[in-house]
Amino acid sequence: MCAQAKAPTHSVCLNHPDRGATTRCTTCFKPICGECVVxxxxxxxxxxxxxxxxxxxxxxxxxxxxxxxxRRSARRRRRLLLLVILVVGGYFAYRYLKANPDTMQELKQKAEEVKQKADQLTK
Ligand SMILES: [Zn+2]
Ligand SMILES: [Zn+2]
Incomplete structure (x- = not known):
């Protein structure tokens, strides 16, 4: 498949001018026939x-x-670590909010305020 893709259309072998080249040298790109190829x-x-x-x-x-x-495996490890941090962090945030309903209420209020401000801005 590679030899075919590399086969030059109008070249002849470097050593046999009467023969069509079937491929090219990987190093110097000279056209060569099937007999000369190494x-x-x-x-x-x-x-x-x-x-x-x-x-x-x-x-x-x-x-x-x-x-x-x-490098790729290091990147994969970093992504996994980030995922773990997100999951663990999310879990503790959830636990904290469950234990402190007031904070939850405050956050909801803040979110509502932000939403209202955003609505005003878009008006
Ligand atoms: Zn060569
Ligand atoms: Zn040849």
């Missing part, structure tokens, strides 16, 4: 040299992906 890591290369060059840059790519994955 396959490695699911990628196509025109030569051992290009394959080696690709392998030399590969650890960097993997390290980057690993860092990305770590």
């Amino acid at each position: 396959r490695s890591h699911g990628e196509d290369f025109c030569s051992e040299q290009c394959k080696t060059n690709y392998e030399a840059t590969r650890p960097g790519v993997e390290e980057f992906q690993e860092r990305e994955a770590r």
Whole structure:
């Protein structure tokens, strides 16, 4: 699927001018035919040299992906923590208001005032 997507339309092989190229080198993007291709890591290369060059840059790519994955899991943990805080905080706020009905009444009054002010503003 990758080879097909990468297949150039009007190129010929670098080493065989009489043959159409079927793919391109992952490292240098030179067109190459099926016979010249050096396959490695699911990628196509025109030569051992290009394959080696690709392998030399590969650890960097993997390290980057690993860092990305770590960042993602850290973000997930933060979101979970926030959820826990919200739930626990909400629970205690509920308990507090249950134990202090006056506060509840006050809050309701405040909310009513705010609502009235908002109504006046929109009028
Ligand atoms: Zn190459
Ligand atoms: Zn060739």
